[in-house]
Amino acid sequence: MSLTWYIHRLRAMGPAEIAHRFVEKGKKLAARGRMEGWARYRTSGPLPLLPGLAENLTAAPEHVKQGILAASREVLSGRYSALGADWPPRDPAEPFPATIWRLDPVTGGLWPGSEAYCFDIPYRHERTLGDIKYVWEYNRLQFLQPLAADAALTGNPDAVEAIEAAIDSWYEANPPFRGICWNSGIELGLRAISLLVVTSLCGNHLSDATVERIRTILHAHQAWMARYPSRFSSANNHLVAEVAGEFLISLAMPELPLSGGLLAKGRKILAEEANRQILADGVGAEQSPTYGAFTAEFLLLCCFAARAAGQPLAKGIEERLALFSTFIAWLSDTRGRTPGICDDDEGRVISLSRHEPAYAASVSAAIAGYLGRPAAGPRPPEVELRDALLRAPADSPAPPAGIRTFAEGGYTVVRQTRNGRDLHIVMDHAPLGYLSIAAHGHADALSVIVTVDGEPLFVDPGTYLYHSGGEWRDWFRSTRAHNTLTLAGADQSTMSGAFNWSHKATASLDSVDDGENWRIVASHDGYLKRFGCLHRRTVASTPLGFSVHDTLTGNPDETAEIVFQLSPACEVEVDGQKVRIHAGKRWLATLSFSLPGRIESVAGGPAGSGGWYSPQFGIKLPAPRIVWKGTLPPDGLLTSVLLVPDEDVG
Numbered sequence: 001m002s003l004t005w006y007i008h009r010l011r012a013m014g015p016a017e018i019a020h021r022f023v024e025k026g027k028k029l030a031a032r033g034r035m036e037g038w039a040r041y042r043t044s045g046p047l048p049l050l051p052g053l054a055e056n057l058t059a060a061p062e063h064v065k066q067g068i069l070a071a072s073r074e075v076l077s078g079r080y081s082a083l084g085a086d087w088p089p090r091d092p093a094e095p096f097p098a099t100i101w102r103l104d105p106v107t108g109g110l111w112p113g114s115e116a117y118c119f120d121i122p123y124r125h126e127r128t129l130g131d132i133k134y135v136w137e138y139n140r141l142q143f144l145q146p147l148a149a150d151a152a153l154t155g156n157p158d159a160v161e162a163i164e165a166a167i168d169s170w171y172e173a174n175p176p177f178r179g180i181c182w183n184s185g186i187e188l189g190l191r192a193i194s195l196l197v198v199t200s201l202c203g204n205h206l207s208d209a210t211v212e213r214i215r216t217i218l219h220a221h222q223a224w225m226a227r228y229p230s231r232f233s234s235a236n237n238h239l240v241a242e243v244a245g246e247f248l249i250s251l252a253m254p255e256l257p258l259s260g261g262l263l264a265k266g267r268k269i270l271a272e273e274a275n276r277q278i279l280a281d282g283v284g285a286e287q288s289p290t291y292g293a294f295t296a297e298f299l300l301l302c303c304f305a306a307r308a309a310g311q312p313l314a315k316g317i318e319e320r321l322a323l324f325s326t327f328i329a330w331l332s333d334t335r336g337r338t339p340g341i342c343d344d345d346e347g348r349v350i351s352l353s354r355h356e357p358a359y360a361a362s363v364s365a366a367i368a369g370y371l372g373r374p375a376a377g378p379r380p381p382e383v384e385l386r387d388a389l390l391r392a393p394a395d396s397p398a399p400p401a402g403i404r405t406f407a408e409g410g411y412t413v414v415r416q417t418r419n420g421r422d423l424h425i426v427m428d429h430a431p432l433g434y435l436s437i438a439a440h441g442h443a444d445a446l447s448v449i450v451t452v453d454g455e456p457l458f459v460d461p462g463t464y465l466y467h468s469g470g471e472w473r474d475w476f477r478s479t480r481a482h483n484t485l486t487l488a489g490a491d492q493s494t495m496s497g498a499f500n501w502s503h504k505a506t507a508s509l510d511s512v513d514d515g516e517n518w519r520i521v522a523s524h525d526g527y528l529k530r531f532g533c534l535h536r537r538t539v540a541s542t543p544l545g546f547s548v549h550d551t552l553t554g555n556p557d558e559t560a561e562i563v564f565q566l567s568p569a570c571e572v573e574v575d576g577q578k579v580r581i582h583a584g585k586r587w588l589a590t591l592s593f594s595l596p597g598r599i600e601s602v603a604g605g606p607a608g609s610g611g612w613y614s615p616q617f618g619i620k621l622p623a624p625r626i627v628w629k630g631t632l633p634p635d636g637l638l639t640s641v642l643l644v645p646d647e648d649v650g
Contacts, residue, residue, distance in 0.1 A: 014436075024228065028119040031227070036177045041220040047203040047211055048218060048252035050196050052308030053389050057152055057201060060388035065153055067383030071352035072150035075143050076158055081354070082137045083346060084618025095162065096169035101139055102180060104130035106618075111135050111180040113173060118182035124467060124498075131468035132180070133345060133617075139174075139181045141166065141194040143353040145385055151202035163198060164210045171213045176220040185225050186238040189245030192221045193301070193349060196252055197389075219256055222249045226258055236286055236434055237295045237347075240277065243269045244298040244349075251305055263311075266302070271314040274299055274321070277434070282323030283409020285434040287441055288342035289331055293360035296324050296367065297349040297386070304370055304390060321367045328364040329377025330404050330413045331426060336361030336380035336396075339426055339449045340462040342433065343440035346617045350386040355616055358382065365392040376400075399424075403518050405509065412512060412520045419544045419643040424451045427539050428484075429522035432493050432504040439499040443491045444482040445507040445524040446537040448548060452588050452643060456567035457581065458483045459623070462614030466498065471607040473498050476614060479526075483565055485535050485550050488558040492526030492535075503529075510536070517541050531556045536636075545589065545643040551636030560632050562639065564591065568613050568623040572601045579626055580644075587644035594638035597630030 284292020410430025
C-alpha cells in the first residue's frame with residue numbers, strides 16, 4: 001500500500017483514532033486462523049424473518065408487482081449489469097461457478113479467493129485487477145431480492161432454484177474471513193440485508209439445507225461486524241450499514257448469543273447517527289443526495305422492521321427522515337431526478353438489481369409511505385421493490401416552488417417561472433463533506449446547477465469511478481469540473497488521496513433575499529491562504545432569467561476560469577462574448593459575459609481538461625463545457641443567463 005496514502009491518512013486522525021487503528025490491526029492479526037471456517041457459526045433455530053415485508057409485498061398494487069416480476073425475469077435470463085458494466089451471461093448448466101464471486105467484469109481478472117486471508121488483500125491501491133467495487137457489488141447478493149419477491153408472489157420454481165444455487169455456491173466459495181468478500185463491513189451489512197429479504201419473502205419455499213446455510217452466513221456476518229466496527233473518520237454511511245446489519249440480524253435471530261447486546265447497541269447508535277448524518281435541515285452530512293438516501297434507507301428499513309416487531313426505534317429518527325424527504329423534494333425535477341452532487345456509487349439497500357436513475361426520490365417516497373403521509377415531491381416513474389415493501393404512495397405531487405435555503409447543509413434552491421420557462425437552480429454553499437477526511441465530498445463550493453423546463457442545463461459532472469479512477473477520479477472531484485470559479489488552475493480544497501482531503505475550503509452563505517426578485521450571496525476561503533483572496537458569488541434573478549456575479553477580494557494577478565458544464569444533450573454556438581445553448585431542436589439559454597475574455601467550448605478531451613459528464617458509476621460521456629478565462633478586475637465578472645422563449649432552433 002502507498003506510503004503517501006498512509007501519511008495523508010494519519011494526518012486526518014487524532015491520537016484516539018490512531019490508537020484505535022493499532023488495536024484494530026492487532027485484532028485482525030489475532031483473528032487469523034481463529035475466526036475462520038463455517039463450523040463455529042452453525043446454529044439451529046427458526047427461519048430468520050423481518051416482520052411486515054411479506055405482507056406489504058402481497059398488498060402491493062398490481063403494476064408494482066408486474067414491475068418486480070419483470071426484474072426477476074431479467075435476473076433469470078442470466079444477464080447482470082451494474083456500475084456501468086455487464087457481467088458475462090450465466091451458463092444455465094453452471095449458473096454460479098465459484099469464480100463468479102471474484103470476477104471483475106471490466107478487466108476479466110480474478111481477485112483473491114478463499115486461499116487468502118481477507119485482511120491481507122491490498123484492495124485500495126490495486127490497479128491490475130480493476131476497481132474492487134465491481135466484485136463487491138455482485139457479492140451484495142441484491143439480485144436475489146427480485147427473485148425472492150417473484151417466488152413469494154408466484155411460487156416460481158425457477159426463482160427458488162436460482163436462489164438456492166447462488167446461496168450454495170457463495171457458501172462454498174467464501175468461508176469466513178477468507179477472500180475479498182470479508183474485508184469491508186459495509187459489504188457484510190448489505191449482503192446480510194439481502195439474505196434477510198430473501199428469507200422474509202420466500203423462506204418457506206427454500207430447502208432446510210439452504211435455510212441452515214443462510215442462518216450460518218448471517219451468524220458469521222453478525223460476529224464479524226460486531227468485532228470490527230467503523231469508528232472515527234470511517235464512521236460515515238459505513239457505520240450505519242454495519243449497525244443496521246447487526247440490528248436486523250439480531251431482530252430476526254434473537255436466539256444468537258450476541259443479539260441482545262447488538263439490539264440495544266443498534267437502537268442507541270441508529271438514533272445518534274440519524275442526528276449526525278442527517279442534519280437538522282434535512283441535508284445529508286456527506287453532501288451527496290444519493291449517499292444521504294443510502295443512509296436514510298438503512299435507517300428507514302430498521303425503523304420499519306422494529307415497528308413491525310413491536311419494538312419501535314426512537315421518534316427522532318423518523319423526524320430526521322421526514323426532513324430528508326423534504327430536502328430531496330426541493331432538489332428533484334419533475335421525474336424525481338436529483339443533481340449528481342458529490343459522490344454516488346449507486347449503493348442501494350432494497351433493490352431490483354438494476355440501474356435506478358432517481359434513487360433519492362424513491363427513498364423519499366418510501367419515507368412518506370412509512371410515515372403515512374403523501375409524497376413530499378415528485379416520485380420516479382420507475383417501479384422499485386421498496387415501493388412494495390415499504391408501501392410508498394403512488395401519488396407524485398409537483399415539486400415545491402419558490403426559494404428555500406437549507407442553511408446548515410449548505411444549499412439554496414430556487415424554483416420559479418422566468419420568461420415563460422420553468423427555472424430550477426441549486427446553489428452550493430455547503431461544507432466540503434463529512435468528518436475529517438470528507439471522503440465523498442467534491443471541491444464544488446459555489447457551484448450552480450440549473451434545469452430549464454426539466455431539461456438539464458448546467459449539470460454537476462458526477463462521479464465516474466472510485467479506486468481504479470486515478471486521474472479521472474481526481475478530475476470529477478476537482479473544482480475545474482464544476483460550475484464555479486477556479487483560480488490559477490488550483491482546486492479550492494486539496495486532495496490527498498482518492499477519499500482524502502488535506503485542505504478544506506470553508507463556504508458561507510452571506511445573504512439571501514426572497515421573493516420574485518431573489519438574490520443569493522455566498523463566499524468561500526479556499527484561495528485565501530494561497531492567493532490572499534475570497535471568492536464571492538452572487539446569483540440573482542433578472543426579468544428574463546438570472547445572473548451570476550463572481551468577484552475575488554484582493555484581486556490576485558492570476559487567471560480565473562469560470563466554468564459552466566452542460567448536459568450531453570446540449571449543443572453550443574459561440575458568437576464573440578455570447579454563447580447560445582440548445583437541446584435538440586429547442587433553445588434553452590443564452591450566456592453573455594460583461595468582460596472580454598477567452599471563451600472555450602469543448603466536449604470530451606483528456607483527463608484534467610475538457611467536458612465530461614458521468615450519468616452513473618463507471619460511465620462517462622463527452623458533454624460541452626463552457627469556460628471563460630481571464631483576469632478579474634475589482635468589480636468582477638457578470639454572467640447573464642437569458643432564458644430563451646420555448647421555440648425551435650432556427
